[in-house]
Amino acid sequence: MNWTWFHRLGSPPHVYGLAARLTPWLAWPAALLIAYGLWGGLVLAPPDYQQGDGFRIIYVHAPSAWMSLMVYTTMAVAAAVGLIWRMKVAHAAAASCAPIGASFTFAALVTGSLWGRPMWGTFWEWDPRLTSELILLFLYLGYMGLRAGIDDLQRADRASAVLAVVGVVNVPIIHYSVTWWNSLHQAPTVMRLAKPPMPASMLVPLLAMLLGFTLLFGALLLTRLRGEVLNRERSASWIREALRA
């Protein structure tokens, strides 16, 4: 197998330029998919037979919750790569993930709470799914706090990477919490292989939102990554080159 692409990902100037070129290719499809998802979810999809129009909260809640887990997993993998191969760019990617993931975890908790009130009769319950998702928010905040508390960027990278990698055990706990414990939260409706969970008119806008948010994450990550890569760079010649771009 040819590993040059991987080695080139370790080269800051290559990554900086590649990230800049790729960003619009992720951002515009994301905007289109989210616009379609909103239209499809709010207008085209029929009301749910049990939850009426209230079920439409799924079109913002599920993508936010998906982001909270997917971004954390990305962050933990990047942190692990940074620790193992001492790769600056990987640490820069992990650091870029945290504020994005934290904010969408917050959105998942708030939208879930607003959905829970009319359907379960409560904004909050110390339920396994809700509690483990709240712990995820604290993991993100702890990661960011730890980084903010260490002045030396290299030491901040290594210390926070250990926290990110250890914290990843929470991701499967969140995902399987509704199966392992008796939870208020419903079981997964999309991430399962059995019979179609909902009619296509409901499902397609949801998939568009999930994909749209994922591409949005890609665009946000690449934008932040460029900044984080610049922060770690001491070589004057390529900084000059990057600033010209």
Place this chain on the structure above:
Amino acid sequence: MKAFLSMGGYAAYLWPAYAVTFAVVALNIVWARRALEQARSQARRRLEARGEER
């Protein structure tokens, strides 16, 4: 239009959920761009500081 906005009686929960999510989306775009701009201006200052040493 009125029926759409009332969302079958769920408006009080549904619209705030959408508002919070898209506020988070908008803030993320602003924050990411600002973080990049800050890194670029800091890098520029580092370069200028080094230029003066020479």
